[in-house]
Amino acid sequence: MTSSSRSWRQKPASTICYSVFDLPKLETEVAALEKASSVPSFWDDPPNAQRQMQMFSRLQEAIHLWRGLEFQVNGLLELADLAIEAEDEEMAAEIQAESVQVSQKLDREEVQLTLSGPYDDRSAIISIYSGAGGTESQDWAEMLLRMYLRWCETHGRKVDVLDISHGDEVGIRSATMEVSGGYATGYLRGENGVHRLVRISPFDGDHARHTSFARVEVIPAADNDPDIVIRPQDLKADFFRSSGPGGQNVQKVSSAVRLTHLPTGIVVACQNERSQHQNREFAMRILMAKLLERQNTERAEEMARLRGEHLSAEWGNQIRSYVLQPYRMVKDHRTGHETSNTDAVLDGEIDGFLQAYLLSQVGV
Numbered sequence: 001m002t003s004s005s006r007s008w009r010q011k012p013a014s015t016i017c018y019s020v021f022d023l024p025k026l027e028t029e030v031a032a033l034e035k036a037s038s039v040p041s042f043w044d045d046p047p048n049a050q051r052q053m054q055m056f057s058r059l060q061e062a063i064h065l066w067r068g069l070e071f072q073v074n075g076l077l078e079l080a081d082l083a084i085e086a087e088d089e090e091m092a093a094e095i096q097a098e099s100v101q102v103s104q105k106l107d108r109e110e111v112q113l114t115l116s117g118p119y120d121d122r123s124a125i126i127s128i129y130s131g132a133g134g135t136e137s138q139d140w141a142e143m144l145l146r147m148y149l150r151w152c153e154t155h156g157r158k159v160d161v162l163d164i165s166h167g168d169e170v171g172i173r174s175a176t177m178e179v180s181g182g183y184a185t186g187y188l189r190g191e192n193g194v195h196r197l198v199r200i201s202p203f204d205g206d207h208a209r210h211t212s213f214a215r216v217e218v219i220p221a222a223d224n225d226p227d228i229v230i231r232p233q234d235l236k237a238d239f240f241r242s243s244g245p246g247g248q249n250v251q252k253v254s255s256a257v258r259l260t261h262l263p264t265g266i267v268v269a270c271q272n273e274r275s276q277h278q279n280r281e282f283a284m285r286i287l288m289a290k291l292l293e294r295q296n297t298e299r300a301e302e303m304a305r306l307r308g309e310h311l312s313a314e315w316g317n318q319i320r321s322y323v324l325q326p327y328r329m330v331k332d333h334r335t336g337h338e339t340s341n342t343d344a345v346l347d348g349e350i351d352g353f354l355q356a357y358l359l360s361q362v363g364v
Helices: 003-009 013-018 023-037 040-044 046-086 089-113 135-154 184-191 276-307 342-346 351-360
Strands: 124-130 159-166 172-179 193-200 209-220 235-240 256-261 266-270 320-323 329-332
Touching: 023 046, 040 046, 046 089, 089 351, 124 135, 124 184, 124 276, 135 159, 135 172, 135 193, 135 209, 135 342, 159 266, 159 276, 184 209, 184 351, 209 276, 256 276, 266 276, 320 342, 329 342, 329 351
Parallel strands: 193 320
Antiparallel strands: 124 172, 124 209, 159 172, 193 209, 235 256, 256 266, 320 329
């Protein structure tokens, strides 16, 4: 009997399943939610009831998945016992092959189970802002925009580019897009932060090495969120002409829209579409998402205050470095995940970084 087949027998199924979360605890929560939903007054608060039922559904799916995996692993362990007793090498090879499949499925589902935040299943509003450095940083911001667009294309996700502010010569000052598809916010929330690029500048005649920075913001979409209400009297709308690269006017009509939410001072703009109506619609989607994010931040700060914790509002250091010179390396400073295949990363192959971040948050 091979040592690999014996190693499977030595690891209990419960260790595999419960290393991710406390499954009995989740089953207790599901039972409590099911009991609460049977009380007539449960539906007196429809928004809260809807959120509770969504949680109930997610927990049920997770429990079903992991109990199924546990059953499958226990079946493999029983077969392993039989193969050991019979010294059946052919059966051992089949067990080993199936165990690899289970292990691969376990890895995929472990990542999926990290997507348990209250807004992880929503579409994501991603904004990219160039940092100090003019042309260099504006070009870097456009490279990041392309990286995320390619990731979305590879994964078949729908993307709406809601707004782009072009740079003076090349690149972009900022861009905002909405990424749809299952758990977009959950998968991409780890991209929040400052991204650093080191390279030989294509805009420097002396071929000097430059460091550029861009900030990425990922927030959940707030479409139809009952907690977000924008009163007409709280909104100021300004209209102006859209502009293209180099400041050239691309339209002769004032189709671009700038919305100011007076109570909070939040300002959003959209100039990507030719229609003023559509630009206003996109601007409203961005504004609602920012209001939801502000509300969540205020709640987190209040909870931290009650606990006596301190939360910093600073940008902080970069979360990831993309080095193209003097060597080639992309490294995430939070997880240590890295790769020397910089071209692939900038072409949208960022799954390794997304998964490493999600797994690093398990138990945090």
